[in-house]
Amino acid sequence: xxxxxxxxxxxxxxxxxxxxxVLVLWRRxxxxxxxxxxxxxxxxxxxxxxxxxxxxxxxxxxxxxGLLVLRAGVLPWLxxxxxxxxxxxxRETRPLVNVAASLLAAAVLALLAYAVAxxxxxxAPAPATHAVPVGLTVVLIGFFVLVTRRRALSQLVGxxxxxxxxxxxxxxxxxxxxxxxxxxxxxxxxxxxxxLQILTTRMRExxxxxxxxxxxxxxx
Amino acid sequence: xxxxxxxxxxxxxxxxxxxxPLLVGVTRQVRARxxxxxxxxxxxxxxxxxxxxxxxxxxxxxxxxxxxxxxxVLVATTLVVAVVVPFVTTDSALDPVADLFAVVALLALGTVxxxxxxxDTGTAFGGMGASREMTIIALVEPTLxxxxxxxxVRVGSTNLASIVASTLHDPARVISPVSLxxxxxxxxVIVAETGRLPVDNPATHLELTMVHEAMVLEYAGPDLxxxxxxxxxxxxxxxxLLANLFLPWGIATTATxxxxxxxxxxxxxxxxxxxxxxxxxxxxxxxxxxxRVPELLAGSFLLALLAVAASFFLA
Numbered sequence: 001x002x003x004x005x006x007x008x009x010x011x012x013x014x015x016x017x018x019x020x021x022v023l024v025l026w027r028r029x030x031x032x033x034x035x036x037x038x039x040x041x042x043x044x045x046x047x048x049x050x051x052x053x054x055x056x057x058x059x060x061x062x063x064x065x066g067l068l069v070l071r072a073g074v075l076p077w078l079x080x081x082x083x084x085x086x087x088x089x090x091r092e093t094r095p096l097v098n099v100a101a102s103l104l105a106a107a108v109l110a111l112l113a114y115a116v117a118x119x120x121x122x123x124a125p126a127p128a129t130h131a132v133p134v135g136l137t138v139v140l141i142g143f144f145v146l147v148t149r150r151r152a153l154s155q156l157v158g159x160x161x162x163x164x165x166x167x168x169x170x171x172x173x174x175x176x177x178x179x180x181x182x183x184x185x186x187x188x189x190x191x192x193x194x195x196l197q198i199l200t201t202r203m204r205e206x207x208x209x210x211x212x213x214x215x216x217x218x219x220x
Numbered sequence: 221x222x223x224x225x226x227x228x229x230x231x232x233x234x235x236x237x238x239x240x241p242l243l244v245g246v247t248r249q250v251r252a253r254x255x256x257x258x259x260x261x262x263x264x265x266x267x268x269x270x271x272x273x274x275x276x277x278x279x280x281x282x283x284x285x286x287x288x289x290x291x292x293v294l295v296a297t298t299l300v301v302a303v304v305v306p307f308v309t310t311d312s313a314l315d316p317v318a319d320l321f322a323v324v325a326l327l328a329l330g331t332v333x334x335x336x337x338x339x340d341t342g343t344a345f346g347g348m349g350a351s352r353e354m355t356i357i358a359l360v361e362p363t364l365x366x367x368x369x370x371x372x373v374r375v376g377s378t379n380l381a382s383i384v385a386s387t388l389h390d391p392a393r394v395i396s397p398v399s400l401x402x403x404x405x406x407x408x409v410i411v412a413e414t415g416r417l418p419v420d421n422p423a424t425h426l427e428l429t430m431v432h433e434a435m436v437l438e439y440a441g442p443d444l445x446x447x448x449x450x451x452x453x454x455x456x457x458x459x460x461l462l463a464n465l466f467l468p469w470g471i472a473t474t475a476t477x478x479x480x481x482x483x484x485x486x487x488x489x490x491x492x493x494x495x496x497x498x499x500x501x502x503x504x505x506x507x508x509x510x511x512r513v514p515e516l517l518a519g520s521f522l523l524a525l526l527a528v529a530a531s532f533f534l535a
Contacts, residue, residue, distance in 0.1 A: 008392060011534045015397025018526055019404070026519045100518040107522045114533055121533075133533050 007127040009050045014134040016043030017168060021141045021161060025106055026099065030153055034079045037157055041071030044164055048171050051128065063182050067167070070186050075160060075193055082153055082197045085204075096148045109140040120173070128172045135172055138165030152200045156193065163189050222311050224475040228483075229303050229313025235484060236302040236460070240452035241265035243459075243495045250499035251423075265452065272445035280438050283340055290337035291439070291446035297330040298453045306381045307460045308483040309472045310388070320368050320378040324361065327457075330450065331357050331413075338435030345427065349434025352510065356419065356431065359517035360409045363524045367405040370398055370527035371465060380461075384468045394466060397534060401527035403466050408520035410458045415451070416498060418508040419516070429507060456491055459498075463490035 020040035024033050045068035052060035095102060113136035121129050142161030149155050167185070245262035252259030279287060304318040312318035335353050338346035372378045374393065375386045387393055412419040415432040425433050436447045464471060470486025472479040508516060 004392070008396065011397050011530075012395065012400075014534065015400055015530065018397070018530070019401065019523075022519070022522060022526070026515075098515075100515045103515070103518040103522045107525045110522075110526055110529055114529055130534055134530075 006050065006054050010047065010127055010131060013043050013047035013050060014131045014168075016040070017047070017138055017164070018134050021138045021165075022103070022106060024145060024157060024161060025102055025141060028099070030083050030151065031080075033154060033157055034076050034083065037079070037160060038072050038076035040161070040164055041073075041076070042068065044071060044168060047168060051171055059179050063179060066183070066186065070190065071160075071164065074190065078193050078197055079153065079156065082156075082200055085201060095154075096150065102144065102148060105144060106141050109144060110137045113137040113140055132169055132172050135165050135169035138162075138168060141165075152196070152203065156196050156200075159196075160189070160193070222475070224309045224472065225311035225313045225315070227475055227480055228306070228309030228311060228472070231309075231480065231484065232305075232307045233299050233302040235308065235487065236453055236456050237299070237449070239488060239491070240456040241269060241449065243456050243491060244452045246492055247495045247499040247502075250496050251503055254500065254503045265448070269445045269449060272448070273442050275441035277441050277443065279443070280341055282342065283438070286340040287337045287438070288443070290333040290340075291443050291450065293333040294330040294450040295446050295453070297326045297333075298450050298457060301326050301457050302453065304380075305457065305461060306384045306464060306468075306471065307487050308480065309475075310381055310385050312381045315379070315381065318380045320365065320372060320380060320383075323380065323461075324364050324368075327364075327413075327454070328357065328361055330454070334432075334435050334447070338437075341438040343438065345430075345434045345437050349431055349437070352431045353435060356412055356513060356517065359514060359521060360413045363405055363409045363517065363521045364413070366521065366528055367402045367409070367524035368465065370402045370524060370531050373528065373531040374398070380465075384464050384471065385473075387465070388468050388471065388473070391469075398527050398531040399466060401523045401530060403462075405520040405524035405527065406462055406465070408516060408523075410462055411498070412513070412517060412520075414455045414458055416455075417502040418505045419513055421507050429510070455495075459491045459494045460487060463487070463494055 017040060020036050020043060023036045024040075027033055027036065045064050048060060048064040048067055052058075052064050097105065110133075114133040117133040117136050120132055123129070139162055142158050142163075142165055145158030145161060146155055147158075149158060242262055242265070244265045245260075248264070249259040249262055300317070301323055304312050304314050305323060306312055306318065317323075331353065335350040335357075338350035338353075340346070368380075368383075369378070371383050371387075375383050377383070393399060411417075415422055420431040420433075421429065422432070424430065425437075427434075432451065436444065439447050464487075467490065470482055470490070472483030
């Protein structure tokens, strides 16, 4: 793979990550958010796949396939099942910060990420490290979704966005942190989603809905 | 001023003025066919304009010069933009005016003139339309500037002709994340600025939802013809800008007759295709609530800003 194609494919995958993160913040329907999250999984897997092709590493290629299965297949499927279980009443998120304001906040977060990542990029300037601010932006947007959404399911998507960002940064800076570590992290995420899914179901059974603010008030 | 620039400067405004009503006709026809209607035909907007131009000029009592001058300002600014922006040829007749900021300012001037005319009539609908238009334009202008600015960063110049020429030399740039983000942002603001669905429905005169139609409600006869022609031309100019900033192929780079003919055909084809795509999209979209529009535009502004950020940091 030539240098320019490599840089271009890498940048394209990063653009996909960024665009999907913004779309999660933008859209209200939970079903659409889950679909966008699956697309982000594809972009992340493509990013790792490009790195694998660049370094001709079979191990990294296997990680890319694993990421594709987990983040574009299994996790969205689990989320979708949780959504179907929730019924039609929970289709729309009611964010604490309105969508227009949170989009502008995301713009500020993106600039912050670029400013903070500059020393990291300066350590070893390369096409991959130049893309680190993108990963950091996805982390910050994920965190923002986590703190400003009310529905348990959209908070879960925020958490997974955060994790996608962290994974992207890991691969961009170190070109893979070992198959074993990656496997451990992926299993961890899967477990967290399973536990949270059960928790959401329990909450709905107990309180009638999965609005986390309800938990702050005392009930009989 | 080169020969190519002069050819472009003469051909482009003629092409835009003559083709704009046809473009509107094409979009209406595509929509009608998809909705199962026969449709009035592609030439209907021109026939409407001819009818309106033959009528007597009449203005509401109590309106001032602002009301009478607004259609002229709208047409004039759009014509200047059609002269300078590289649509058919890469050279511009008035190179200093073919600048990103000048072009966006000219387009905004037209919008502001119509909004002032809407206020000048003193009717409830005029004021309502003007206030809505200002809400939209306040978010459209910065997005438009920032999105095209993202493309100009790599070129090192805000001259639209040099942006188009550099994309022509380096086609790989079109699929970079900067281009993609800027393209999405630009499409959203063009839909909002030209008053198409889901922001405004050009086919209705429903009091509660109309934006552009509310401002021009008091116009009649030749003035209305000018306003209609100008809004069709603005649609053409915006679609042409979108087409040539991201897909500039076919544009004439030399002043030979064949190249110029190719440029004209390519421009007409690209704009017609974009118009048809716009019409097909409109069939499947419902109008957005007015309070949701700033949300849509804030999203497109964020995409444009990310495009600028990416052009600095990913490159």
